Amino acid sequence: MKTLQREAGAWVVRLGSQQATEDDAQAFKRWCAQSRAHADAFVRAREVWQAMAPAALRVRQDERRHGEQKRDARPSLAGRRAFLGGAVAASVAYLAVRPPLQLWPSVIEWGADYRTATGEQREVAMADGVVLQMNTQTRVNVRPGSDSGEGIELLAGEAEIAAQSPVSARVTVSAADGVVSAVRARFNIRHTDGEVCVTCLAGEVEVARGAQRVALDEGRQLRYGAAGMGAAVPVDTGPVTAWRRRLLVFEQVPLAEVVAEVNRYRHGRLILTSEALGRSLVQASFSIDRLDDVASLVREAYGAEVTQLPGGIVLLGRAKA
Incomplete structure (x- = not known):
């Protein structure tokens, strides 16, 4: 023993x-x-x-x-x-x-002012009419308030921020080495794997990183990280905000990326053992509340071999010929 x-x-x-x-x-x-x-x-x-x-x-x-x-x-x-x-x-x-x-x-994760566990979502009402919607595995610190408005630090994860103050208070959200700010706007910000993605959902936000400053209006998205700051591009906001409806939506996304995203929401771990399988493109939507069905769907759609292991670990590989 x-x-x-x-x-x-x-x-x-x-x-x-x-x-x-x-x-x-x-x-x-x-x-x-x-x-x-x-x-x-x-x-x-x-x-x-x-x-x-x-x-x-x-x-x-x-x-x-x-x-x-x-x-x-x-x-x-x-x-x-x-x-x-x-x-x-x-x-x-x-x-x-x-x-x-x-x-x-x-x-x-334990030391943040606010945090969410795997699969958990949480709403936090803050000062100056700011509402913070936190997605799974998210950690947030709140900086001391000032005359300029609420200060939020997104340490990791994803959040939707709605700034609807009746006065001209500015909300600022720092993530990695950049800062997103707005007066009256709604935006989604995601900080995972060393990259930050900002999507403006309503109004206008400003993204600042060093000396660079870019304004985003509704329906535009920008990413920044080790490779620098990208350009603002138009985007379908539906998949971006699907998590607010307890859904994950993928439009022609490699299975490897789908697995990585699903793992943020479920206990245990999906593990791809085939690079070729990971390159398969996925067009699908999944309920966050039924993510244990994903492995079965991968088996049915791609003929994958699925092996269930203890601790919620699931191996996904190419079926043997």
Whole structure:
């Protein structure tokens, strides 16, 4: 039994190493298939790592804050245990910051003023007539108010902001290294994977990044990130705002992108094990409340092989000829 527990813990670490490959996914599938006990052991190991993460992170922070203490000149069993304990704490802290396959929230999410869990949406009424609609896996900080209006920092995720103040108060939303501002407008802002996407839904907003400033009116969208600031382009706002109706709408989008988006809303993880399958184009809409049906739909539409694993992990691959 102890051997099985060690193997399960090793799988949690390997899948969280940021270096997991398709071969790892297939090997994990074979390991889980050996018995029900293997699958149960993985679920338990994941729960243990998740429960230990906050304490381990505090240990790591304390070590950084206080610095290393003087070591005894002579090695001792206690010292060795302390070293091993520190190594385990560091590993758990790493998994707390970078959870395996994003199977649980990162501890970084816990410190925001407002946050939403996987699949959760939330409305926040703010000062000066500003209404903040938060989508799944979103973290927001509110900066101290000023005469110029409400200040919001979108740390990650997606939100729709409606600024309907009867006075000329300006709402500003900072995301990455840019700032979006408006007086009376409604806009959608998304900050994921190092890129920010701003869509004006009504009125006019200004997007500023360094010395660059671009005005967006209704129905126009702009992206910025590591590649710089893109041009303002017209866009169909229907798919952009579909999440407000509890829908995900895809119009000729590669399946790999669909899977990445679906994973933001469901517990567990869909994993593509075929690059060719990931390039398949998808024209579909899914209910956010029924995302467990996505794997079955992929199997029916593309003949994919679907393998259900513990912890909500689902492998999607090309069916064998």
